[in-house]
Amino acid sequence: MNVLQRTRNQAARGLTLIELVVVLAILVALVGLVLAFFPGLLGRASSSTSASSAQDIARAAQINYTTTLSYGTDYDSLIDATTGNTLYTLIPAPALAQLAAYTLTADDVAALARLGINSVRHLNTVAGDATFNVSSTTSTALATGGSVARVAAAATQVQTALRGNVVEGAAPVYMVFGVNKFASIVGVGRLLQDAPVRAGASATENPATSYQRYGLAFLVDGTGAARTARFLGAVSFTATGIATAEGNLQQYYSN
Numbered sequence: 001m002n003v004l005q006r007t008r009n010q011a012a013r014g015l016t017l018i019e020l021v022v023v024l025a026i027l028v029a030l031v032g033l034v035l036a037f038f039p040g041l042l043g044r045a046s047s048s049t050s051a052s053s054a055q056d057i058a059r060a061a062q063i064n065y066t067t068t069l070s071y072g073t074d075y076d077s078l079i080d081a082t083t084g085n086t087l088y089t090l091i092p093a094p095a096l097a098q099l100a101a102y103t104l105t106a107d108d109v110a111a112l113a114r115l116g117i118n119s120v121r122h123l124n125t126v127a128g129d130a131t132f133n134v135s136s137t138t139s140t141a142l143a144t145g146g147s148v149a150r151v152a153a154a155a156t157q158v159q160t161a162l163r164g165n166v167v168e169g170a171a172p173v174y175m176v177f178g179v180n181k182f183a184s185i186v187g188v189g190r191l192l193q194d195a196p197v198r199a200g201a202s203a204t205e206n207p208a209t210s211y212q213r214y215g216l217a218f219l220v221d222g223t224g225a226a227r228t229a230r231f232l233g234a235v236s237f238t239a240t241g242i243a244t245a246e247g248n249l250q251q252y253y254s255n
Contacts, residue, residue: 046201053196054234054245057179057214058085060191060229064184070116071231072185074139076178076213078149081122085147088123090130091211092204095237098158102150102173107227109142111220112175115229118142121182121209131197131207135180149176151217151242158242162217162232169221169228176235176242178213204239211237 022214065071078099080086085101112118119142121135140146151158151174159174179186181195198205199211205212236243 021142046199046205050198050236050238050243051245053198054214054236057192057196057216058234058245060185061216061234064191065115065231068116070155070178070184071216071218072183073117073119073186074180074182075117075120075216076135076180077120077122077140077147078178078211078215079120079122079147081124084122085099087149088125088134088211089210090123090125090134092237092239094239094241098152098155098242099149099176101147101154102175104142104144104148106144106148107222107224108173108220108229109144109146110225111222111227111229112142112218114233115218116227117177117218120146120148121180123178128208130210131212134211135178135182137180150174151176155242159248161244162235163219164232166219166230168219170223172219172221174232175218175220175229176215177218178211178215179234180213180227183184198238200239202239213237215242 061071076088078088079101079213080088085103087096087099087101089096091099112133112181115139119139121139123134124136126134142148151162159172179192181187182194183195184190186192186195196214197207198214200206200210200212204210215235215237217235219232220227220229220230233244
């Protein structure tokens with residue numbers, strides 16, 4: 001009877017600290033074994049999540065335009081707040097190499113304004129934070145001579161992926177804006193409750209050290225008063241470059 005009572009008392013107490021540590025060690029070892037057998041598991045998970053998030057953001061922007069005739073405004077310019085004409089250097093290096101700073105013309109400003117985009121927020125470098133609180137607290141109105149980010153002229157593969165079946169007009173510029181927490185489509189009661197942050201698969205895609213917001217891409221082309229802006233979709237900034245939702249899916253199946 002005493003032995004039975006002691007067994008019941010031990011069961012009632014639950015696991016001891018040592019037993020808990022042993023269980024956790026076993027779980028960690030099992031996770032390590034799983035990752036060893038599936039080396040591309042983290043990459044596949046990141047690609048899948050990125051593709052889904054990019055599609056959700058693009059859908060939110062399109063719905064916003066359908067209901068308000070605006071794709072939203074106050075996005076990140078991806079330009080450094082200190083200089084005003086230099087790219088934010090904490091974008092992952094491969095993606096940063098596919099971007100360039102672009103100086104807006106009056107026709108560019110008018111074309112973007114017709115889509116409801118009339119202001120941006122430049123980015124500040126904050127120690128230990130490359131993503132969450134780096135958007136300037138002050139909004140900058142888009143104006144002639146202002147700077148935003150564009151896909152570099154040499155990054156033709158990215159331009160082709162973004163363009164899809166869209167036909168380019170004269171003097172095409174592929175502009176990219178970051179979807180931050182200040183954007184007009186983000187917030188309580190809006191299409192996006194919060195600005196998503198990408199979960200990368202490598203150390204170079206850590207939100208503390210590299211910019212991991214998603215972006216919106218627009219094609220601005222044409223000349224004079226006929227210059228127009230067209231929405232192309234959402235992108236992510238990865239360790240392999242700028243990726244569309246389709247590009248993330250291709251990466252998913254290649255891992």
